Amino acid sequence: MSVLPKNEPHKPAGTPRNFFIWGATMSGKSFLAEHFPNTLVLNTDGNSAMGTAPSIQIRNTRKADGSLDQSCIKQLDEIILALGTEANTYETVTLDVIDDICGLIEQAVCLKAGVEALADIGYGKGYAMFNSALQGLVMDLKALPLNVVYISREGEVTDDNNVTTKIPSLKTKYYNVVNGNCDLVIHTQHVGKNYLRNVTEIRRHYHESQIDDPQLLPILKAIPGALTPETKTVKAGNK
Numbered sequence: 001m002s003v004l005p006k007n008e009p010h011k012p013a014g015t016p017r018n019f020f021i022w023g024a025t026m027s028g029k030s031f032l033a034e035h036f037p038n039t040l041v042l043n044t045d046g047n048s049a050m051g052t053a054p055s056i057q058i059r060n061t062r063k064a065d066g067s068l069d070q071s072c073i074k075q076l077d078e079i080i081l082a083l084g085t086e087a088n089t090y091e092t093v094t095l096d097v098i099d100d101i102c103g104l105i106e107q108a109v110c111l112k113a114g115v116e117a118l119a120d121i122g123y124g125k126g127y128a129m130f131n132s133a134l135q136g137l138v139m140d141l142k143a144l145p146l147n148v149v150y151i152s153r154e155g156e157v158t159d160d161n162n163v164t165t166k167i168p169s170l171k172t173k174y175y176n177v178v179n180g181n182c183d184l185v186i187h188t189q190h191v192g193k194n195y196l197r198n199v200t201e202i203r204r205h206y207h208e209s210q211i212d213d214p215q216l217l218p219i220l221k222a223i224p225g226a227l228t229p230e231t232k233t234v235k236a237g238n239k
């Protein structure tokens with residue numbers, strides 16, 4: 001049999017599976033992520049331990065002499081392998097918060113090389129090692145048959161005209177790696193008594209009728225802008 005697929009148009013996936021939620025502290029990021037079906041939280045800040053979803057603390061463990069014992073890269077690898085190969089009932093994996101996971105990966109690369117910063121590893125090798133670890137993590141997560149939710153805090157940029165814009169606090173080059181593999185980017189805000197959500201980026205128009213996961217539908221419905229109203233098809237000759 002040929003390795004090539006049949007040359008015919010295929011239907012693009014109608015259900016978003018990879019999400020990026022960003023917002024200020026206490027704006028409802030973890031709250032929204034917890035509503036995804038059967039969630040496993042990979043947490044870094046301890047805040048998600050307040051939630052009810054099962055969670056694993058991601059960290060680098062060190063030996064008594066300060067050298068690296070087990071790296072978060074290995075820990076994440078083992079979790080992803082288990083999610084992909086062991087029988088389990090998880091449907092969503094949440095990284096709360098991805099900013100810190102990037103920091104931990106950076107720390108793991110530095111500890112392993114016995115240096116203080118990525119730049120101390122010569123010829124850009126430190127950055128290359130970091131990038132391949134992050135890229136690998138994002139690709140491995142995407143390959144799992146699960147929803148993936150990345151959570152990031154809020155930062156801001158001020159332009160030449162002194163206009164301040166809120167942006168995800170994840171460094172731009174890391175954001176591009178993560179976001180290049182996301183379908184929906186959601187900004188959460190806590191204004192007065194209200195918890196607001198709005199879509200800041202979306203891969204394509206998602207329609208209610210195309211969402212193949214009934215558990216995701218109510219979540220998408222609770223995010224203004226996530227679903228596009230159905231387009232009514234007018235039959236030819238039906239004027």
Ligand SMILES: Nc1ncnc2c1ncn2[C@@H]1O[C@H](COP(=O)(O)OP(=O)(O)OP(=O)(O)O)[C@@H](O)[C@H]1O
Nearest residue numbers: 023024025026027028029030031032047153188195
């Ligand atoms: N839509 C909502 N309706 C009612 N309560 C909410 C809503 N969203 C968040 N909350 C409440 O607001 C509080 C903070 O929410 P949450 O922990 O999700 O914030 P967070 O953005 O994850 O904050 P942090 O960055 O500190 O982790 C929680 O007590 C949560 O129950």
Ligand SMILES: [Mg+2]
Nearest residue numbers: 029030047048
């Ligand atoms: Mg949180």
